[in-house]
Amino acid sequence: MNAEPVTRVLVVADATALTAELVDALRARAEHGAVQLRLVVPNPAGAELHLLHPERHEKAAEAEHALRAVLPEIEAAVGDHVIGSVSVRHDPIDAVEDILFAEPVHEILLAVSTHRISHWLHQDLPHRLAHYGLPVSSIAAGARS
Numbered sequence: 001m002n003a004e005p006v007t008r009v010l011v012v013a014d015a016t017a018l019t020a021e022l023v024d025a026l027r028a029r030a031e032h033g034a035v036q037l038r039l040v041v042p043n044p045a046g047a048e049l050h051l052l053h054p055e056r057h058e059k060a061a062e063a064e065h066a067l068r069a070v071l072p073e074i075e076a077a078v079g080d081h082v083i084g085s086v087s088v089r090h091d092p093i094d095a096v097e098d099i100l101f102a103e104p105v106h107e108i109l110l111a112v113s114t115h116r117i118s119h120w121l122h123q124d125l126p127h128r129l130a131h132y133g134l135p136v137s138s139i140a141a142g143a144r145s
Contacts (some may be wrong), residue, residue, distance in 0.1 A: 006034045008035070008106045009035055010038050010108045010145060011072055012039075012108070012112055013041050014112040043060050043090045044062075044090075045059075093128050096108065106134065107134055108126055111138075111139040112138075126138055
């Protein structure tokens with residue numbers, strides 16, 4: 001019996017709010033072939049807060065609750081289980097690295113807002129993740145000036 005190889009896709013979203021673009025992109029990716037989706041949301045608490053600061057954990061708990069509320073809709077769209085979590089880390093690159101060092105990932109799908117200046121300087125998340133040698137694609141999540 002030849003089972004289709006499963007591609008492990010790390011999805012990074014900077015908010016737990018479900019957007020049509022994100023659902024459409026995940027549905028399209030799932031239709032493209034066997035896939036295991038791992039959705040991670042960086043901690044919404046401010047970067048200046050220490051990892052042990054209570055507010056960081058409160059914000060993560062709130063985001064985790066919101067994520068749990070939208071996961072069934074995402075799973076219905078892709079027709080399979082989706083692993084979802086909120087990182088203790090605020091910076092998306094740190095959240096991604098935590099996952100990359102802990103489990104195998106074959107590609108990365110980003111649904112994060114970008115600052116135009118960071119793209120011009122090649123300091124945006126896709127450029128920063130390029131050194132891992134994994135395919136990185138982005139979902140239009142809006143740009144901030």
